[in-house]
Amino acid sequence: MRYQTLPKSLYIRNREKLIKKLPKHALAIFHANDILPTNADGTMRFRQNNDLFYLTGIDQEETILVLCPDFPKREYREVLFVRKTDEHIAVWEGHKLTKEEAIECSGVGRVEWTDRFDNILPMLMALSEEVFLNTNEHLRASVQVETRDARFINYCRDRYPLHTYRRVAPLMHQLRAVKEPEELAQLQLACDITEAGFRRILQFVKPGVKEFELEAEFLHEFVRRGSKGFAYEPIIASGSNACVLHYIDNDQVCRDGDLILFDVGAEYGNYNADMTRTIPVNGKFTKRQREVYDAVLRVQRTAFDMLRPGVIIQDYHQEMGLVMQAELKSLGLISTQDIESQDPQWPAYKKYFMHGTSHHLGLDVHDVGTIYDPIQEGMVFTVEPGIYIPEEGFGIRLENNIVIQRDGYLDLMKHIPIEAEEIEALMQAGN
Template sequence: IQRVYFSDEAEQMINELIILSEGIYLNLNENDRFLSPVEFRDLRFAREIQSRYPAHELYRAQPILKKLQTVKSKWEVDATQTAIDITEKAFKRVMKFVKPGVWEYEVEAEITHEFIRNRATGHGYTPIIGSGANACVLHYIDNNQQCKDGDVLLMDFGAEYANYNADLTRSIPVNGRFSPRQKDVYNAVLRVLKGARELLVPGTVFIEYHKEVGKLMESELLGLGLITKDDIAKQDPEWPAYKKYFMHGTSHHLGLDVHDIMYRYHTMEAGNLFTCEPGIYIPEENLGIRIENEILITEKGNIDMFKNIPMEVEEIEDWMNG
């Protein structure tokens, strides 16, 4: 950075630059699944520019920005890994802290303290700390209930470091031991994650990937007795039977934004960084389990950037009881 100007000089600076240019690239919130019902800031700015400079050529910045943001440089991967390392420390800390009687907000406080003491700039997003039935609420952020003996605690959190984010989800038993049913559901989710992870390779089309993961989840839900073959035979193709217990997507891009920009029809390529986060939510059993890792796609396959963070049932129980 060679020069810094005051914000009240911005309008004059923009005018000088545009007058010397032949075209203007405008950044708009382009989303192929959502059309905003309100006029957002970038659209207002674009209309003002178009009105003031009607003789200039206008171009879309989003295709360029999407390419830049979805393919990560080594520096970006390293910054993300630092955020992940801090998040790992926080998770290992709370595994030792959680026990029957603690409150969800106390768990959040432990995470926040570990982030700050490791020089994270804070949370990458509002953390989800949901025990028991709260784990079935996808974006539960109240974090104000007591963790009870026999509950599973779902924690979705991630540190932010140098503007890059980690995004971790783990589900742990409050008392340190999974019940047989909890273990069965947990391992079903884990098998889906491992199967989905194998699909995150160059050449996979994002929207087709989600369909394949749906088939994996369908098989696991059959095994758990949560859906039947008759449910599948009668299902609405637009809302398959498995969505009763797994109603969200499996992956999203990660980077400067926790949910980074992309198109549904994107073909995966080396340098892409995705979350992988299947879950099963059973409100009638007060049980919600989600497991989430970050996967970096490379020319030679993929790298699980959370490989050092406990994920297997035995690893979690050993950490909590060691």
């Protein structure tokens, strides 16, 4: 395996936390993601269902976890089902987990082959009253394909129509939002790999380089350090491309005098970094670029100090809007009249800063976690203010990942260059 796995004690602890939230005589079932097709006989790379991974550490297709904590026989209170392997699979696809390896990885005491699931499920259903099934309930999710979880929900309702079915997603959102120390260590590794990629880029950028060449440099550094690659589609946006928030073409030439906005992050062990930096193609910010850059950096540092336990993220976003409003006014981008006549549903500052400042981070880049409950110690957030000025041909965003602590925060990207002077010095040293 290319990444260092986390100890089974983490997954045992995670399951215990979920079990404490389940009512008496409950049954909870989690399925692996499907391997999705491309064309002909091609498939996409497998990506595990994050809830299943959070509870087991198993990174293999056709896996099922069943939790039935009040079942009379202890050996059926936790059962993990993994894909049965044979010589043919070993030759064509490679090694699959043995039962012993699955036990060692997950800490689940009873492991069966997946083809035994249909034999064991009726016994568990017979003594269960409420059945907790999994769905993707992320606020930004747009699910247009039928998942393995969705197919199983239909199967259960058809075969066992008189059971009470419940949503397990709200419970998983609560649990996954607060990270355990082992998870924070994995996130730190993802951030460290991202740092290595960025430092490599600072030595490589020069006028005339293509955006996709920079993408390749990041990918090379990420993979050589044990990452599967990018945590999400990378944004390498030079010049006015940076004013397109989700620009992913990455096919333009970086011109002398322009800025490049990098929104990239490495994945490590299924945990994700999410970094944004903006640098000058020629290694030197212009006076105007520097004015805007410093304004974005000030907003980010204010945001660091505002993210605290007890804060409601929605309130925080409103406050950050006012902070950005003041900076935009000082830059001459909006006026007092613009503010006084603004639409309350779309404030004047949104012309140049149209997205939120922070989101949860973890196994998903936009990780699960409610945005209406108070922030808690142990949550991880991005902090990513930006100013985008199409009429001036550039946009600047800066993004770090921080852990909320009792009396402050831990910046997982504190060693990644962000001060304008340091970036200029590193770029000039490389050229």
